[in-house]
Amino acid sequence: MSKNIVVAIDGYSSCGKSTLAKALAKKLHYIYVDSGAMYRAVALYFLRNNVDTKNHEQIEEALKNIHLNFHSRDYETHITLNDEEVSEEIRQMPVSEKVSEVSALKEVRREMVKQQQRMGQSKNIVMDGRDIGTAVFPDASLKIFMTADPAVRAKRRYDEIHVKSPDVTLEEIFENIAHRDYQDTTRAESPLVRAQDAIVLDNTDLTPEQQLQFALDRVEAIAGH
Secondary structure, three states: OOOOOEEEEEEOOOOOHHHHHHHHHHHHOOEEEEHHHHHHHHHHHHHHOOOOOOOHHHHHHHHHOOOEEEEEEOOEEEEEEOOEEOOOHHHOHHHHHHHHHHHOOHHHHHHHHHHHHHHOOOOOEEEEEOOHHHHHOOOOOEEEEEEOOHHHHHHHHHHHHOOOOOOOOHHHHHHHHHHHHHHHHHOOOOOOOOOOOOEEEEOOOOOHHHHHHHHHHHHHHHHOO
């Protein structure tokens, strides 16, 4: 098997990128790096500390004080922000509403890309996000670009967060997803775009098991199993 395989999974929000990436990493015993969680953690820090996203000095200063780490517990990947476990809090609506704005900032993207590339230098990893196959790892061993019908994505996201946030409506979620799609695809800094050599995975009608098999088959073809 070849060494240091990087699997880049990009795509629209609420397509199940993280679900697939986690399952794939677990099955292959690779390290899972959730880039979306990294941007959400930065957004959380900005919210807590009232960082003005139009003030470049404040942004640069804030980034110096943000230390992110991933660790596994019970086969789950958790993220810490300055040693505080924030895996649950970063999934709440205030962060969801802030994350596209924060991740569009070039200073933030530069810093996160640096941290992500460091993680991928010495290990077999699976990483998901918006620009992994284009900006972070343009030479990734395998690139998958995920998409799904927006109504299906909204329903999945609603089912996921309704338990913890019962006041949230499906309409709100749908609008949030549409807004994030627009921001993600039109931003100046590393917009969401499919890499030319990425394999498209439309999972509108696929089960998680079918998606996992789709990805496994392609990794195994590369790894020479």
